[in-house]
Structure formats: structure tokens, C-alpha cells
Amino acid sequence: xxxxxxxxxIGGTKLATVVADGNGKILQKVRKPTESEKxxxxxxxxxxxxxxxxxxxxxLKREEISGIGVSCGGxxxxxxxxxxxxxxxxxxxxxxxxxxxxxxFHIPTTIENDANASALAEWRFGGxxxxxxxxxxxxxxxxxxxxxxxGQVYHGANDSAGEVGHQILLPTGPLCGCGKRGCLEALxxxxxxxxxxxxAIREHPQTQLLALADGQIDRVRSEHVLEAARNxxxxxxxxxxxxxxYMGWGIANLVNILNPEIVLIGTIAVAAGDLLLDxxxxxxxxxxxxxPAEVVxxxxxxxxDSVGDLAAIALVMN
Amino acid sequence: xxxxxxxxxIGGTKLATVVADGNGKILQKVRKPTESEKxxxxxxxxxxxxxxxxxxxxxLKREEISGIGVSCGGxxxxxxxxxxxxxxxxxxxxxxxxxxxxxxFHIPTTIENDANASALAEWRFGGxxxxxxxxxxxxxxxxxxxxxxxGQVYHGANDSAGEVGHQILLPTGPLCGCGKRGCLEALxxxxxxxxxxxxAIREHPQTQLLALADGQIDRVRSEHVLEAARNxxxxxxxxxxxxxxYMGWGIANLVNILNPEIVLIGTIAVAAGDLLLDxxxxxxxxxxxxxPAEVVxxxxxxxxDSVGDLAAIALVMN
Numbered sequence: 001x002x003x004x005x006x007x008x009x010i011g012g013t014k015l016a017t018v019v020a021d022g023n024g025k026i027l028q029k030v031r032k033p034t035e036s037e038k039x040x041x042x043x044x045x046x047x048x049x050x051x052x053x054x055x056x057x058x059x060l061k062r063e064e065i066s067g068i069g070v071s072c073g074g075x076x077x078x079x080x081x082x083x084x085x086x087x088x089x090x091x092x093x094x095x096x097x098x099x100x101x102x103x104x105f106h107i108p109t110t111i112e113n114d115a116n117a118s119a120l121a122e123w124r125f126g127g128x129x130x131x132x133x134x135x136x137x138x139x140x141x142x143x144x145x146x147x148x149x150x151g152q153v154y155h156g157a158n159d160s161a162g163e164v165g166h167q168i169l170l171p172t173g174p175l176c177g178c179g180k181r182g183c184l185e186a187l188x189x190x191x192x193x194x195x196x197x198x199x200a201i202r203e204h205p206q207t208q209l210l211a212l213a214d215g216q217i218d219r220v221r222s223e224h225v226l227e228a229a230r231n232x233x234x235x236x237x238x239x240x241x242x243x244x245x246y247m248g249w250g251i252a253n254l255v256n257i258l259n260p261e262i263v264l265i266g267t268i269a270v271a272a273g274d275l276l277l278d279x280x281x282x283x284x285x286x287x288x289x290x291x292p293a294e295v296v297x298x299x300x301x302x303x304x305d306s307v308g309d310l311a312a313i314a315l316v317m318n
Numbered sequence: 319x320x321x322x323x324x325x326x327x328i329g330g331t332k333l334a335t336v337v338a339d340g341n342g343k344i345l346q347k348v349r350k351p352t353e354s355e356k357x358x359x360x361x362x363x364x365x366x367x368x369x370x371x372x373x374x375x376x377x378l379k380r381e382e383i384s385g386i387g388v389s390c391g392g393x394x395x396x397x398x399x400x401x402x403x404x405x406x407x408x409x410x411x412x413x414x415x416x417x418x419x420x421x422x423f424h425i426p427t428t429i430e431n432d433a434n435a436s437a438l439a440e441w442r443f444g445g446x447x448x449x450x451x452x453x454x455x456x457x458x459x460x461x462x463x464x465x466x467x468x469g470q471v472y473h474g475a476n477d478s479a480g481e482v483g484h485q486i487l488l489p490t491g492p493l494c495g496c497g498k499r500g501c502l503e504a505l506x507x508x509x510x511x512x513x514x515x516x517x518a519i520r521e522h523p524q525t526q527l528l529a530l531a532d533g534q535i536d537r538v539r540s541e542h543v544l545e546a547a548r549n550x551x552x553x554x555x556x557x558x559x560x561x562x563x564y565m566g567w568g569i570a571n572l573v574n575i576l577n578p579e580i581v582l583i584g585t586i587a588v589a590a591g592d593l594l595l596d597x598x599x600x601x602x603x604x605x606x607x608x609x610p611a612e613v614v615x616x617x618x619x620x621x622x623d624s625v626g627d628l629a630a631i632a633l634v635m636n
Contacts, residue, residue: 149472157577157610157613157614158609158612159577160607161451161610162575163574163607166574167574168571168605171605180605249486253571254575256478256482257463257479257572257575258474258479259478259481260474289496292474294476296475
């Protein structure tokens, strides 16, 4: 009998359930809004129904599912499967998610935070295929990370390893969402790039940036910076180079500490491509030690929007 | 038949060979100067003789040795056993050390850089016993490191992982031995503390530090800073607190990235004890994320001068 997998991707705005075959090929998918304001009981009940619906749509029965993988915002405990107050899921406080799912389906369930699960998906299906030491970094509203060594997530003592966006570069720098100052995330996330752009425009108003945001400075976003930089706008290019400097500095430290074969960077780095990645690579070559710098490749992540589904699936294939 | 182990500890000034039983109890030890100016051929010939001498002194025969562990300055390749130009071993350039040892003894030989081997020894015999995620940091003439996860050294792509002393904190800071600026090592190694002390004395000559160094400012060393701080000297205490701030900042970043259960710090931290460790702990609590900070213990390394012998032995017990 063939064996199938269920993947559950839990985000702050949407829930997705997928059914895949043993090779990770996705056969069916169901998506619904999380409606996180209705609390965890609502979302969990919805998820359990969505799993059954997805299995049914795939023409399968519960008995044909060999494992369930769940990708969810952390912090969470991978051993007990308890989720602790993710910032994007208000009220999910010490929720025994693994237990609730296993009680319903009697199918072994693996829970992982979304950055680690995405790292594993990039290793199995994406840009990390064939590499033994993979560092995956998200770069969007925050900067997160996941470390995959020899096909296993590096969890650390309480599943907190890989918080690469909260390495502090400038202790008196801008305030970070985590409450500290000058974290890589506070300098290079999408909102951080936008904040730096808005401040720069006030000092150097001769830029395309303002026009791209309909003349409203508080509407300038990181996407506008990328677009203006592609058009050759000097201010936008200097913002890109500043971003690349901080990213390169942070990645150089990670290269010295973790000695990855490949660093895969998501969303903003995917959108920006070599415009951002080339100056990052130059900074890493300058700031990291020669031996680990020689071996590392710095590349955009490959899975794009499908990373969430594959993240959940990859947990069970491991 | 009982099984015995040979350990080889290769330093820039001395060579040591030990024989231990299967539990890691050291039965015999032979030490000789490296005479590194005579080059690698001399040292290797000497080592091979010392191994035979140590086995003989232990009342054993070559046939009773099940494995040989070698702890040596890096960079080196743990798979091929080739050593590449360690800074303290001039002329050791692409030396096939594992091959040379195995050709002589026909005993499986494992080679590891000294910081990683020491980390493994602290995990097996020292302050890291019982912990799954151990970060060991040297703090003497340099700042090195080794990561042990679930009883295994975390090697990285080309055996360069764990270079925690070369994370850059101040890109325009003091020059480091590695050629970059503002590495943790350039701020907090013994020589770095001495340099900061010498500069501080020039501005604030009202300090015991000068007297402790016989009135000669260029003889002030990190040991004098510790001694004066214990005596309540204000300048020395401020140097200790500055050192603790940089160490705490660097360790906070490592706590966020690696989520260790325990950080063990060698030499200077062992000599200084809580005088240095308490302000380090406070800085980590302030600068690291709450969840990984909650779980980590920051402690002096435990093995002291015996770490080299046990480092080589631990490689074979793994």
C-alpha cells in the first residue's frame, strides 16, 4: 500500500492543509482564513475539518496517511508539540497542538517552527538539495532562520536555535520588535528597510522613491526601494548597499560560527536577486574568515510561495 | 581483551602522548618540546617514537591499542586527516598526518582541531557532562570555540565551524590577528585585554596596574588586570566590565544562533571566575532573546591543564 502524508501550514492570516504522496508531490490543498481573532479553539477545529476534507478530495482514507507534519510560528516545543504564544497567533498559549491532532487522527504528528520547517523544505526540495550544511534565512517582515545539518534541523536546547535575525550588530541602533536594539532584523527586514528609506528621503528628497509611493513618505516600502534601485536611483542604491552591508556582516559572523555550504535567503533577496546578493557576497568575502568564506554559496531561496506546504510535508519525510 | 587508547596532543611548544584505558583514565604520559623550528618531519618522527614509548611505559603492546586520537591546531580536514598551516606550527603545510600515523601503526586514527577536541572532552569528562548542546570557548591568547551537539562535534562544511572568536562586533575596532577589525578575539583575548589596559593606564595613571607590572606599562598583562580588579582597583574593574560586555554581547549572539544548554569558557574565565562571569551573565540576559537566555548556563571550563590529553582521548571514545 502506498503511503501518503498530510501537511498543515499555520499562519497568522491563513491556514493550509495539503496531502502529498511519499515523494512529496502535492495532490490536494485546502486553504482557509485563520481568523486568528476567534482564538485557537476555532482554528484547531477548522484545521481538523480541513485535514479530513483534503484527504477526501485526494480520494484517500485516513488509514492511508502515515504521518502529519505541522509548520507553525514559534516558539514551540518539538518534543511535546506544545505551541507557546507565537506573535502572529494571539491566544495560542501553551496549546498542546500535537496532542490535539493525534487524539483526532491517531496518526504520528511532527510539529516544527516555520523557519526550521522551511529550511528543511529548502534542503529536501529547493536550493539546499545535496548540501550537508544549509543555513536558511527569511527576509521579509522579520529575519528568521533555520539550520539544517546532515538532513536534520539543528534545534538547540529548547528549540530556539537559528534566531539569526536577532544577532545584535549595533547595540545602540534602532529598536527591534524583540525589545533589543540593533538586531540584524531591526536593520534589514522589510519594515526596517522602509524606515531607513523614509528617514533618508527626509534628508535627500531628490529621489524617485517618493513618486513610487504616490508622494507619501510614510507609504514608502522596501519594494519601492528595490524598484527605484533597479531604475538607477542613487538614494535607493545607497539604501540597498547599506542593507547588503548589514546582511553581509551578519552572514559573515554566521559563516564563521556555522561554516555552512550554502546560505539561502528568502523573499526580499529573491525579489532583489544579484542587486542585493552581489554586495552581500562581497561583504561576506571581506568580513568572514578565508577558509569558511571560500566554501560558502549565498543564493536566493528557491521554493517561493510553495515553501509553506512543502515545509509541513518535509517534516514527515525526514 | 581490554582495549586501550592513544592520545596525541600537538601544540606549538610541546608534544604530549598519552595512553588511556577504555574509560578514558590516563595510564601513562610522555611530553617533549615540539621544536617547531625543526619542521614537521622532525615533530612527526618524534611523535611516532613517543607513542611507542608511552605504550611501552604502560606495559602494553601496539596490538592492544584500538584507536589513536590527535588534537592539533587547525585548520585541518577531519575526513582526510590533512593539516593545513596552523599558525603555531610553521611548515605544517598540507601534512597528511592521519596517513603518516596509520602507515606506522595500522590503528584507526582520528584527527580534530584542538578547540573542537577540547569541546568534546569538556562534554565527556568536564563541565559539559550530561548536556546535549554544549558551546566551549577558549579565552587565552586567542578566542576559539567548539560546538558539541548530541555528543558530536559540529564540523560545518570544511571543518571551520565554531570560529566564535572571529564574529565581528566593531567593524572599525582594533585589528585582529586574522586580519579583520573588531573581532571578539581582538577585544577580549589575553593580549587584547592587555592592550586595552595599557591604553587605559596612559589616560588614567592612578591605578595599581602599573605597580603590578613593575612600573613598566608594556609589561601589563591580563593577569595583572584580574589581580588589580580583585584588589578593588577602579580602572581594572572597568576593564573587566568592558571585557564582560563584549564577551556577553558575543555570547548573546551565539545563544540566539546556537541555543546551547551550557557555555563553558576556558583559561581567563577560569582564572577570573564570577568576577568576570557574573557581568557576562548579566549582559547575556540583557542582550539575548528571552527563551534561549532562560535555559543557558555560563560556566568556567572544568578540565584546566588536562584538557589537551583528554581532548585527544575523547576523539576515540566518541
